Amino acid sequence: xxxxxxxxxxxxxxxxxxxxxxxxxxxxxxxxxxxxxxxxxxxxxxxxxxxxxxxxxxxxxxxxxxxxxxxxxxxxxxxxxxxxxxxxxxxxxxxxxxxxxxxxxxxxxxxxxxxxxxxxxxxxxxxxxxxxxxxxxxxxxxxxxxxxxxxxxxxxxxxxxxxxxxxxxxxxxxxxxxxxxxxxxxxxxxxxxxxxxxxxxxxxxxxxxxxxxxxxxxxxxxxxxxxxxxxxxxxxxxxxxxxx
Amino acid sequence: xxxxxxxxxxxxxxxxxxxxxxxxxxxxxxxxxxxxxxxxxxxxxxxxxxxxxxxxxxxxxxxxxxxxxxxxxxxxxxxxxxxxxxxxxxxxxxxxxxxxxxxxxxxxxxxxxxxxxxxxxxxxxxxxxxxxxxxxxxxxxxxxxxxxxxxxxxxxxxxxxxxxxxxxxxxxxxxxxxxxxxxxxxxxxxxxxxxxxxxxxxxxxxxxxxxxxxxxxxx
Numbered sequence: 001x002x003x004x005x006x007x008x009x010x011x012x013x014x015x016x017x018x019x020x021x022x023x024x025x026x027x028x029x030x031x032x033x034x035x036x037x038x039x040x041x042x043x044x045x046x047x048x049x050x051x052x053x054x055x056x057x058x059x060x061x062x063x064x065x066x067x068x069x070x071x072x073x074x075x076x077x078x079x080x081x082x083x084x085x086x087x088x089x090x091x092x093x094x095x096x097x098x099x100x101x102x103x104x105x106x107x108x109x110x111x112x113x114x115x116x117x118x119x120x121x122x123x124x125x126x127x128x129x130x131x132x133x134x135x136x137x138x139x140x141x142x143x144x145x146x147x148x149x150x151x152x153x154x155x156x157x158x159x160x161x162x163x164x165x166x167x168x169x170x171x172x173x174x175x176x177x178x179x180x181x182x183x184x185x186x187x188x189x190x191x192x193x194x195x196x197x198x199x200x201x202x203x204x205x206x207x208x209x210x211x212x213x214x215x216x217x218x219x220x221x222x223x224x225x226x227x228x229x230x231x232x233x234x235x236x237x238x239x240x241x242x243x244x
Numbered sequence: 245x246x247x248x249x250x251x252x253x254x255x256x257x258x259x260x261x262x263x264x265x266x267x268x269x270x271x272x273x274x275x276x277x278x279x280x281x282x283x284x285x286x287x288x289x290x291x292x293x294x295x296x297x298x299x300x301x302x303x304x305x306x307x308x309x310x311x312x313x314x315x316x317x318x319x320x321x322x323x324x325x326x327x328x329x330x331x332x333x334x335x336x337x338x339x340x341x342x343x344x345x346x347x348x349x350x351x352x353x354x355x356x357x358x359x360x361x362x363x364x365x366x367x368x369x370x371x372x373x374x375x376x377x378x379x380x381x382x383x384x385x386x387x388x389x390x391x392x393x394x395x396x397x398x399x400x401x402x403x404x405x406x407x408x409x410x411x412x413x414x415x416x417x418x419x420x421x422x423x424x425x426x427x428x429x430x431x432x433x434x435x436x437x438x439x440x441x442x443x444x445x446x447x448x449x450x451x452x453x454x455x456x457x458x459x460x461x462x463x
Contacts, residue, residue: 054365081371091366095384105370108380150366157370 002029005065005161005192006051012059013046020046022216023060028161031190035203035224038213039239044196047213048163051194052083065160081109084154088166090146092138092153098125099134102153110157117156124152128182144175148182155186162186164195198243204228212236246435254432255439258423262440265419269444272333272415273402276340280401281394283341284348289378291353302349309346315407317343322411336408344401351397355390356382388459395452399445406441416440 102121128148290302321339367377409418420437424430
């Protein structure tokens with residue numbers, strides 16, 4: 001039995017009168033890759049952002065690595081160190097070089113020794129194939145390179161879980177592949193991942209579970225071959241036929 | 245009236261006196277701008293804090309300063325602080341600092357809010373606390389964007405310091421008026437003091453431009 005990394009029970013989130021998440025349940029075990037799919041506005045990004053508390057839930061339970069997290073009493077900064085996040089628009093720090101982007105949090109938050117942090121950062125940049133870009137500023141990078149730096153930056157905190165919020169949606173089509181390849185490699189190394197994406201190829205190939213969200217609820221879930229080839233719900237069929 | 249040779253004569257002759265005034269003007273400007281920048285930053289952070297009480301304090305402060313003439317503020321500080329035994333120079337410095345601070349607060353607020361909110365989220369998602377993210381990630385970017393309007397405010401602050409002459413501070417402008425009325429040659433002295441301000445502003449503009457170039461290097 002694999003260790004449980006994320007458990008979400010009856011999660012509710014509203015923005016004003018708008019109910020974005022209605023009683024969502026989700027389990028993610030260690031080394032699992034869970035892909036969230038669904039139309040925009042279905043709540044998948046909000047669900048992801050609730051997991052690292054960029055959005056604060058209105059109800060329900062969030063359990064990270066066996067510990068229920070109450071935003072009122074827990075130090076969320078510590079929780080977030082365990083849960084890395086990659087954003088659609090990269091959000092690299094434009095006033096810092098690639099290397100400084102990756103070193104910033106380990107040094108400032110974990111008080112890592114500067115040499116140690118730099119060694120680590122260079123390793124990670126090597127891993128995402130950007131060793132030669134260590135000293136340039138983000139503005140000089142392509143979208144795909146920026147996103148790979150963002151992945152390295154999140155990994156520098158040595159998280160146990162990685163969240164990806166539409167990591168390839170802002171990229172030119174020819175740059176999508178390099179980012180997906182990096183993510184696939186990460187999955188193969190056993191990283192626990194929750195990925196919001198429209199890349200069905202990636203979902204089919206890498207996901208352990210695909211979750212289809214509609215209208216703030218989890219409508220259907222299953223292993224990729226089942227969900228893609230034999231969806232049970234009409235809505236899922238409609239959604240899949242609309243994007244494939 | 246515009247006898248250039250005469251103006252040059254007076255310029256050279258009055259140079260030591262004006263240097264004394266220039267020194268006071270510079271001290272007054274630099275001190276009031278430094279304090280004003282600090283005040284501005286604090287009130288800008290109040291305004292974006294999302295904490296109601298702090299919002300109110302900042303709004304009231306900015307409304308009071310923007311809603312009243314600077315000369316009134318300078319006199320209020322002068323008479324108010326004189327009772328505490330504070331000199332005319334320091335009451336003028338504080339008055340100008342409070343005045344500049346309100347405008348600088350709005351400049352900083354705008355530039356902080358212009359930084360993409362993804363930057364704060366990226367910092368927070370890495371486990372960085374709010375204050376640390378603000379200091380390391382948001383403010384350096386905000387400051388760069390604030391530089392052109394800040395430079396502008398500094399120039400206004402420099403010129404506004406001439407109002408300190410009303411509380412008998414012998415800065416540049418008061419030297420011009422006293423010398424002018426002493427010699428009945430007001431126009432010459434006003435032209436000269438105008439030239440002093442003009443040169444100061446031009447030098448300062450160059451400095452800001454250099455700083456802007458330096459800050460945007462590499463990006």
